[in-house]
Amino acid sequence: MERIELTAAWAKGQEVLAEVTKESGVRASKCYQCGKCSAGCPVAFAMDKTPREIMRLVQLGLMDEALQSHTIWLCASCDTCSTRCPREVDIARVMETLRIIAKRKGSVAEKKMDLFHDLFLKSVENNGRVHELGLILGFNIYGMQPLKDAHFGPSMLLKGKLSPLPHTIKDNGEVKKIFANVRKRGGKL
Amino acid sequence: MKRVGVFICHCGTNISAAVDCEKVAENAKSFPGVAYSTDYKYMCAEPGQELIKKAIKEQKLDRIVVASCSPRMHEPTFRRCIESGGLNAYLLEMANIREHCSWVHPDDKERATIKATDLVKMAVAKVMQNEALVRSTIPITKRALVIGGGIAGIQAALDIANTGHIVDVVEKEPSIGGRMAQVDKTFPTLDCSACILTPKMVDVANHPNVNLITYSEIEKVEGYVGNFDVTIRKKARSVDLKACTGCGTCIQKCPTKVPSEFEMEMMDRKAIYTPFPQAIPNKPVIDRENCRYFKSGKCGVCQKVCPTNAVDFTQEDELVTERYGAIVVATGFDLFDESVYGEYGYGKYKDVITGLHFERLLNASGPTMGKIKRPSDGKIPQNVVFIKCVGSRDEAKGKAYCSKTCCMYTAKHATLVREKIKDSNAYVFYMDVRTPGKGYDEFYTRTTDQYGAKYIRGRVSKIYEKGDKLIVWGEDTLLGRPVEIEADMVVLATAMVAKADAAKLAQMVGFSYDQNHFYTEAHPKLAPVETHTAGVFLAGACQGPKDIPESVAQASAAAVKVCGLLSKEEMPTEPIISAVNEAICSGCGMCVPVCPYTAIDLKVIQERIHGKTVSRKVANVNSGLCQGCGACTVACRSAALNLKHFTNEQILAEVDALCL
Amino acid sequence: MKYAYYPGCSLSSTGVEYDISTKKVAKSLGIELWEIPEWNCCGASSAHLTDHLLALALPARNLAIAEEKGLDVAIPCAACYARCKATEVEVRNSKEMQETISAVIERQYTGKSQARALLDVFVNDLGLESINTLVNKPLKDLKVVSYYGCLLVRPPKLGFDDAEDPQSMDKLIEALGGTPVDWAFKTECCGAAHATTKSEVGFPMIEKILTAAKETGADCIATACPLCMSNLDMRQTQVGAKYGQNYSLPVFYFTELMGIALGINPQELGISKHFVDVSGIVKKLNEAAGRRDTA
Structure with a gap:
């Protein structure tokens, strides 16, 4: 395993660390590495690093490694970690913030999951609401798996669970404005 | 002409880092009355004190201001210093430029220096009006009270009694012994807890200088150091201790079973009971809440079978008041309520138990006769999981502090699992292993190395039942991987917390406690068994989590403090008390109910007005009782009451110095 | 009792029966639901992964509309509820955030109008006793595991129930005449x-929950989230096939079980839209009711 030179890494990580602290409102130094977050995390089995290890990377300023991890994308935002943390560290919020920063930096370890969220928000921006059929179709086409879950389609349509056309709200101008205003304030959507 | 000397202390860098001490000393030279002003690195040290004494002589100083730390810390030091320099001790004022200034304003030296100058200015204005005060003396009652009959209380009582003083031990439970009586073996030697405790219990019970007052609580505390008047409620035992021989027939015949508190409710006791076989006094008590006779008026079997007619249903609580010179508080601890950990299922899963439950399972006279068995089905567990820091080091659900004892007792438990159960596994989930005691780390090393307990670094997140197993989810943080254990039993190392009624007792006796309701020592390093209330001392876990050796050491220390006090015939009293200006006292009596120490009453005086003798009422302060709190001076409408050393004039002078 | 009603996107598509049953049940309980006109998507569960401000602004618009009406918002979907609650709290606790959000949505929202989980409204505002008195077709002998999902009772300081061992749905089932079955996976996440x-990540998470539910011997699962529903119901056969299991475990929205117990025709509640067959359970309940009627 490669040896990490910690002082250089710390200096290099400062800028991103400051962003994480500011945007999440969480001081990573509060974490005492007990691992309760990872012990109860329902997605830990699929992660390349446990949530505790992500917190450790942040504590040491090893931000690139944190931002490149799959963990931050696999986090289901279920809040189990934050709920049980004995130091009241909002770990889920840190994961969320790291994801946002990773995306901003174009360092996306789970491209397909990211695509889903992009399409989701596109749908919200266009229609004011999510058009689930459009979202799934788009996701499958862009995700190069056009037939994924297709077998649900007919019965869903039949049960009235999927509408072929999006529900668009009348006041959608307002929602579009929300997106525009967030962009104006620096939001990268 | 009054000549004030001002001495500014740097306190190393504690003050000088935030305050320009030289400048403050320079500024002080211009204050009215100041004849001499200087600064020094450590004013409390020998050279600093010499500096003051020398200045008194050479500069002919007649009053002194020391600007340094809190008077709580060093006022006695500097009073002694100026006394030996030839001045009355009360011609000293202290300006607290550390706690009140440098420590709270570390980042603004300029303004901190201005504030320090102001504080000194006020002290100078006040000391100009100080008067020499003379201490008087009061007699000391040569009897000590120990509250709590656990190992700390027992040790303190024995040590005090052995020096020839009389000690009363008040214990809330029907027997002395406390938590240590519940423990099976003690670390790091694994000797039997009862074998070392019960002889001490017998010693204290048989000691000619000790009176045990069990099943009793403190009701009221009045008075002050040397003379505390304590009212004790002796709860109705329903058994005449003098008549009872402790034969136990009543216990055998009692038809009512109640879960035993001593056995952590894993066994039953009777409604008439002794908490455990070696109880002292080994005479029963009736638990009236559960007794059939007290609930329904029927039964009374115990009374019928008693060969000495000792059972007395008509007994009532008895209040007795006794005077003591000193008090040792040794009320012990409670266990944290882990049912707040829904993720661990304590209270829901029978085989998730606490360390104290486990002690009873290990104990030969416990519910399983010393065999480790599961509470749910009595099976011997093969895989036992221990979880440390349950309630400790947990700001979210428990307490922020470390409970200090759990690392060692968990190591002990893991050792005993491996020793007692063939082919068993003991897994210990821990965050840190803290074993800084003599022989402690060696004990822990044996637990893992010789006894093969498996230590896993990580906090457990969830426990759930699957069939007859308990599934434990943790992370092995050293591997960085989630782990799971199919356990047969889970033992939670529960935090030690202050007694539920700790605050109530502290308020009653009149000493302070911290945010966790542990009692506050007078100084964390230099006065660890004293409280801020003179004559009240602390021993054992009521002051903070502690193991047995530490509790015993602290108890002996408290005993020495008590003996020191009781060895004197009388003690000097603080002369800072209220005084009445009888000429202007209107005798309204407002001050009488305001005084928390019942130190004021009204007396009749005679005076001659226009040639006639008239009698009228005026306030009268009992100098032995007055504690100088000043409440009466505020209540007094005619300003006839004035607190010496803090007179209205002195306080106004300070205000003027600051504001004019 | 009147609340603003925020159904959220899923309730007009995959979770349409949640919407139908909520409205029916509210009506028969005398709770007036005022559907927020032209409500927009709250952004769950994508906005908060993309931009924090957007994640607060989207729910804020709906809350602002309710606030103009002076109403708290009843929200059936657990994910929508969580996002709305987070917005409400952050806006209420920070004047700065309140101003920012109001500027972004170009409406006033002060945090006064509260986000309320529909389950909370039923159990704590209306009360179990009131519900119990209106039950005319009790869920007799129906063993139900309540699946709260991860978001409904978190974070613990904002929740209306215990975050580790919530009870409100279990108590509701009991009030409906059913038998709540305790289990350890009430709040385990289904993977959304x-x-x-x-x-490959989502399926094992679903498998764990279905297996645990099956092991309790319960007849069905009750849920309060359309995403949980589609994972546990729609994907049940698919997940079962992958792990060689045949769960055959019907999943209901708690509102559907309420509707049945209140005597509403199950078909009107939309339960035919489920993927796992629920007819066995409906038949069993009908028979029990029939026996009760004849007896």
Whole structure:
């Protein structure tokens, strides 16, 4: 395993660390590495690093490694970690913030999951609401798996669970404005 | 002409880092009355004190201001210093430029220096009006009270009694012994807890200088150091201790079973009971809440079978008041309520138990006769999981502090699992292993190395039942991987917390406690068994989590403090008390109910007005009782009451110095 | 009792029966639901992964509309509820955030109008006793595991129930005449959108919950979230096939079980829209009711 030179890494990580602290409102130094977050995390089995290890990377300023991890994308935002943390560290919020920063930096370890969220928000921006059929179709086409879950389609349509056309709200101008205003304030959507 | 000397202390860098001490000393030279002003690195040290004494002589100083730390810390030091320099001790004022200034304003030296100058200015204005005060003396009652009959209380009582003083031990439970009586073996030697405790219990019970007052609580505390008047409620035992021989027939015949508190409710006791076989006094008590006779008026079997007619249903609580010179508080601890950990299922899963439950399972006279068995089905567990820091080091659900004892007792438990159960596994989930005691780390090393307990670094997140197993989810943080254990039993190392009624007792006796309701020592390093209330001392876990050796050491220390006090015939009293200006006292009596120490009453005086003798009422302060709190001076409408050393004039002078 | 009603996107598509049953049940309980006109998507569960401000602004618009009406918002979907609650609290606790949000949505929202989980409204505002008195077709002998999901009772300081061992749905089932079955997976996460975006991660999560539910011997699962519903119901056969299991475990929205117990025709509640067959349970309940009627 490669040896990490910690002082250089710390200096290099400062800028991103400051962003994480500011945007999440969480001081990573509060974490005492007990691992309760990872012990109860329902997605830990699929992660390349446990949530505790992500917190450790942040504590040491090893931000690139944190931002490149799959963990931050696999986090289901279920809040189990934050709920049980004995130091009241909002770990889920840190994961969320790291994801946002990773995306901003174009360092996306789970491209397909990211695509889903992009399409989701596109749908919200266009229609004011999510058009689930459009979202799934788009996701499958862009995700190069056009037939994924297709077998649900007919019965869903039949049960009235999927509408072929999006529900668009009348006041959608307002929602579009929300997106525009967030962009104006620096939001990268 | 009054000549004030001002001495500014740097306190190393504690003050000088935030305050320009030289400048403050320079500024002080211009204050009215100041004849001499200087600064020094450590004013409390020998050279600093010499500096003051020398200045008194050479500069002919007649009053002194020391600007340094809190008077709580060093006022006695500097009073002694100026006394030996030839001045009355009360011609000293202290300006607290550390706690009140440098420590709270570390980042603004300029303004901190201005504030320090102001504080000194006020002290100078006040000391100009100080008067020499003379201490008087009061007699000391040569009897000590120990509250709590656990190992700390027992040790303190024995040590005090052995020096020839009389000690009363008040214990809330029907027997002395406390938590240590519940423990099976003690670390790091694994000797039997009862074998070392019960002889001490017998010693204290048989000691000619000790009176045990069990099943009793403190009701009221009045008075002050040397003379505390304590009212004790002796709860109705329903058994005449003098008549009872402790034969136990009543216990055998009692038809009512109640879960035993001593056995952590894993066994039953009777409604008439002794908490455990070696109880002292080994005479029963009736638990009236559960007794059939007290609930329904029927039964009374115990009374019928008693060969000495000792059972007395008509007994009532008895209040007795006794005077003591000193008090040792040794009320012990409670266990944290882990049912707040829904993720661990304590209270829901029978085989998730606490360390104290486990002690009873290990104990030969416990519910399983010393065999480790599961509470749910009595099976011997093969895989036992221990979880440390349950309630400790947990700001979210428990307490922020470390409970200090759990690392060692968990190591002990893991050792005993491996020793007692063939082919068993003991897994210990821990965050840190803290074993800084003599022989402690060696004990822990044996637990893992010789006894093969498996230590896993990580906090457990969830426990759930699957069939007859308990599934434990943790992370092995050293591997960085989630782990799971199919356990047969889970033992939670529960935090030690202050007694539920700790605050109530502290308020009653009149000493302070911290945010966790542990009692506050007078100084964390230099006065660890004293409280801020003179004559009240602390021993054992009521002051903070502690193991047995530490509790015993602290108890002996408290005993020495008590003996020191009781060895004197009388003690000097603080002369800072209220005084009445009888000429202007209107005798309204407002001050009488305001005084928390019942130190004021009204007396009749005679005076001659226009040639006639008239009698009228005026306030009268009992100098032995007055504690100088000043409440009466505020209540007094005619300003006839004035607190010496803090007179209205002195306080106004300070205000003027600051504001004019 | 009157609340603003925020159904959320899923309730007009995959979770349409949640919407139908909520409205029916509210009506028969005398609770007036005022559907927020032209409500927009709250952004769950994508906005908060993309931009924090957007994640607060989207729910804020709906809350602002309710606030103009002076109403608290009843929200059936657990994910929508969680996002709305987070917005409400952050806006209420920070004047600065309140101003920012109001500027972004170009409406006033002060945090006064509260986000309330529909389950909370039923159990704590209306009360179990009132519900119990209106039951005319009790869920007799129906063993139900309540699946709260991860978001409904978190974070613990904002929740209306215990975050580790919540009870409100269990108590509701009891009030409906059913038998709540305790289990340890009440709040385990089902993986949300993972089943769609990364099934190799989402499926094992679903499997764990279904297996645990099956092991309790319960007849069905009750849920309060359309995403949980689609994972546990729609994907049940698919997940079962992958792990060689035949769960055959019907999943209901708690509102559907309420509707049945209140005597509403199950078909009107939309339960035919489920993927796992529920007819066995409906038949069993009908028979029990029939026996009760004749007896």
